[in-house]
Amino acid sequence: MGEIASGALLPMQVTLAADPSQPVRYALPFANAPGTMNELLGEQLEIRFLDRITCRACARTSRKSYGGGYCYDCFKTLARCDLCIVSPDRCHFAAGTCREPAWGESFCMRPHIVYLANSAGLKVGVTRATNVPGRWLDQGATQAVAILETQTREQAGWAERVLARYVGDRTDWRALVSRAPQIMDLTVEADRLKRQAADPIQDVFDRFPGGLEWISNLQVVQFCYPVERWASPTRLTLSAGSSIGGTLQGIRGQYLLFDTGVFNVARHCSYHAWLGYGAPAPRDTPGRDQLSLFD
Ligand SMILES: [Zn+2]
Numbered sequence: 001m002g003e004i005a006s007g008a009l010l011p012m013q014v015t016l017a018a019d020p021s022q023p024v025r026y027a028l029p030f031a032n033a034p035g036t037m038n039e040l041l042g043e044q045l046e047i048r049f050l051d052r053i054t055c056r057a058c059a060r061t062s063r064k065s066y067g068g069g070y071c072y073d074c075f076k077t078l079a080r081c082d083l084c085i086v087s088p089d090r091c092h093f094a095a096g097t098c099r100e101p102a103w104g105e106s107f108c109m110r111p112h113i114v115y116l117a118n119s120a121g122l123k124v125g126v127t128r129a130t131n132v133p134g135r136w137l138d139q140g141a142t143q144a145v146a147i148l149e150t151q152t153r154e155q156a157g158w159a160e161r162v163l164a165r166y167v168g169d170r171t172d173w174r175a176l177v178s179r180a181p182q183i184m185d186l187t188v189e190a191d192r193l194k195r196q197a198a199d200p201i202q203d204v205f206d207r208f209p210g211g212l213e214w215i216s217n218l219q220v221v222q223f224c225y226p227v228e229r230w231a232s233p234t235r236l237t238l239s240a241g242s243s244i245g246g247t248l249q250g251i252r253g254q255y256l257l258f259d260t261g262v263f264n265v266a267r268h269c270s271y272h273a274w275l276g277y278g279a280p281a282p283r284d285t286p287g288r289d290q291l292s293l294f295d
Pocket of ligand 1: 071072
């Protein structure tokens with residue numbers, strides 16, 4: 001009754017509206033589900049956990065979700081789940097120990113960018129050159145600008161590590177979901193950072209001759225999210241026998257903003273869930289959380 005879609009949760013796909021002053025569009029977080037999350041703004045919704053997790057790589061049932069939707073075996077063997085993906089300066093491809101060298105070739109040994117984003121304040125990040133603006137939209141950034149081009153992920157990682165000493169590399173999720181963004185002049189910030197970090201970044205340039213290059217013609221982009229009301233920064237999570245929801249007031253990054261708190265869809269990737277109209281009802285007495293990795 002009242003079902004909108006159900007199945008294994010996926011990160012929400014985000015696309016730009018034709019008119020950039022209009023909010024970005026969010027697909028429903030299920031495979032082949034028609035419609036958008038945007039249409040559900042203002043509705044009373046329930047997301048009910050169906051007490052099943054299947055690995056996003058091998059599709060086997062898993063008791064827990066590891067690394068954002070994988071079973072333990074995949075988490076320990078896939079290159080995309082290795083520590084060097086989140087800390088690219090720790091790339092060990094050159095040492096011959098990449099978990100999947102062919103995957104590393106196609107993912108990490110490709111042009112990357114180092115960017116500045118204003119998500120809930122200024123931060124530095126890295127992504128594949130082909131992954132913008134998708135990466136910025138996933139993070140709920142209001143503004144972003146690519147500042148450096150590199151030939152590999154590792155090079156971008158070393159630059160990020162240096163630049164993060166001056167601007168940080170984390171997003172404050174509480175600020176992201178609970179207040180309107182403050183617009184910044186990212187061109188000014190980029191110039192300032194370039195001056196501040198001049199010496200240590202030169203060391204990175206010297207370490208990888210010809211690998212990195214500053215982008216001279218900075219193109220700042222700006223995004224608008226479908227938010228009617230900001231949320232209180234209370235994290236809603238799915239665990240055995242649980243159900244979350246409330247009135248959907250907004251969407252930013254991978255967060256659904258309810259009047260009851262916020263739900264990070266990407267963090268629940270591979271959880272089987274039912275999305276429908278209605279208030280979340282307590283079902284079983286929630287026991288100790290056996291299924292959520294993310295508390
Ligand atoms: Zn698996």
